[in-house]
Amino acid sequence: MQLGLTIPLQKQLKIKSLPYGAPLARRCCWDVHGITLHGQRCLLAVHCSSRYTFTLCGLSVADWRDLPATFLQGMRQSFVAAGIPAAVCARYAAQMGAPQLTKTHGRREVAFLNRAWDDVVALDYAANPGTCCQPLLDAAVNALPRRCAGYAGLGTAVERLRADLTEGA
Numbered sequence: 001m002q003l004g005l006t007i008p009l010q011k012q013l014k015i016k017s018l019p020y021g022a023p024l025a026r027r028c029c030w031d032v033h034g035i036t037l038h039g040q041r042c043l044l045a046v047h048c049s050s051r052y053t054f055t056l057c058g059l060s061v062a063d064w065r066d067l068p069a070t071f072l073q074g075m076r077q078s079f080v081a082a083g084i085p086a087a088v089c090a091r092y093a094a095q096m097g098a099p100q101l102t103k104t105h106g107r108r109e110v111a112f113l114n115r116a117w118d119d120v121v122a123l124d125y126a127a128n129p130g131t132c133c134q135p136l137l138d139a140a141v142n143a144l145p146r147r148c149a150g151y152a153g154l155g156t157a158v159e160r161l162r163a164d165l166t167e168g169a
Helices: 007-012 061-065 067-081 086-096 107-122 135-142 157-167
Strands: 002-005 029-037 040-047 053-056 100-103
Touching (some): 002 067, 029 107, 040 067, 040 107, 040 157, 053 067, 053 135, 067 086
Parallel strands (some): 002 029, 002 100
Antiparallel strands (some): 040 053
């Protein structure tokens, strides 16, 4: 699995340079960014194929330093909150392997990350700044019919993610 870090997030984490990842199917890739929500620095993660989005708020310095582990924990919690069985999440994580930090996955994918960010900010009333995982915010963002890099036309991110997760089953 590849985690494409935006340039601002690389600067925040004091990472000088990241490699481009080996070409993988979009279902194997996520782009991640640091955003501010309710005055807190938050992690925004967007699946490159489906545009499935989750947000983690109130991360500690240690959480930011161990971004791959923080990401995996947040992904699992978001998937379970979205009704995706824990076994499906575990299978996906096992198939994808340990997260590798890379540059972002291209202009189109970053454009969809920016649109997801706009949706998160527009729906910030669903955020709970007192918790790390944001199931209500994630559900609201992922239920909107939107375009994404991996599918033609409009659709919801959660349904497209489900399709991507069953593709590798």
